[in-house]
Amino acid sequence: MLDRFATPLLRTPLQAMARLLVRAGVGANAVTLAGFGVGLVAAILIANSAYAAGAIALLTSRLLDGLDGAVARETQPTDAGGFLDISLDFLFYASIPLAFAVAEPTTNALPAAALLAAFIGTGSSFLAFATLAAKRGMDNLAYPDKSFYFLGGLTEATETLAFFVAMCLWPAHFATLAYLFAALCAVTTATRIWWGWRTFS
Numbered sequence: 001m002l003d004r005f006a007t008p009l010l011r012t013p014l015q016a017m018a019r020l021l022v023r024a025g026v027g028a029n030a031v032t033l034a035g036f037g038v039g040l041v042a043a044i045l046i047a048n049s050a051y052a053a054g055a056i057a058l059l060t061s062r063l064l065d066g067l068d069g070a071v072a073r074e075t076q077p078t079d080a081g082g083f084l085d086i087s088l089d090f091l092f093y094a095s096i097p098l099a100f101a102v103a104e105p106t107t108n109a110l111p112a113a114a115l116l117a118a119f120i121g122t123g124s125s126f127l128a129f130a131t132l133a134a135k136r137g138m139d140n141l142a143y144p145d146k147s148f149y150f151l152g153g154l155t156e157a158t159e160t161l162a163f164f165v166a167m168c169l170w171p172a173h174f175a176t177l178a179y180l181f182a183a184l185c186a187v188t189t190a191t192r193i194w195w196g197w198r199t200f201s
Helices: 003-023 028-047 051-074 079-103 105-136 157-169 171-200
Strands: none
Touching: 003 051, 028 051, 028 079, 051 079, 051 157, 079 105, 079 157, 079 171, 105 171, 157 171
């Protein structure tokens, strides 16, 4: 929901950083892989209860995730790059609840499982819509820079990042935050399914 407001605010600084990377010969795929690598470091830190360091790595990872698209637009976006980006994004998002479950399995395992199940709903509805939208040649004017049709919802990247950071800041409240975010993801899934059914009928 907040991505459409956050994206314009970040576009100018990301473009400036992207130009520097392009001049240094750094490609978009390298930035994507670096962002995923830092994201895995964040998960490892969280799994070892290093929550503050995990939050810093998490934010760094998402900065790189926004930067790879800016680098691609400064050079030449490719379908392969878009595929790599979205695939690694989903793996990163799944790694964070898992990390909290590893850190405190007794209290965190069930809420982490609930959140991961909710992520399946948001991810599958997102990708199913994008697949059929591509088949029909649909364009999303709200997110023209995306490699595929980007279907929004109540919980998008900005909300996910905010909840992940909150979990790192208040790890004792992970269960409450996880269940709350899972409920919000369920709303997103329901609205995406309704919108997809209505659009393709």
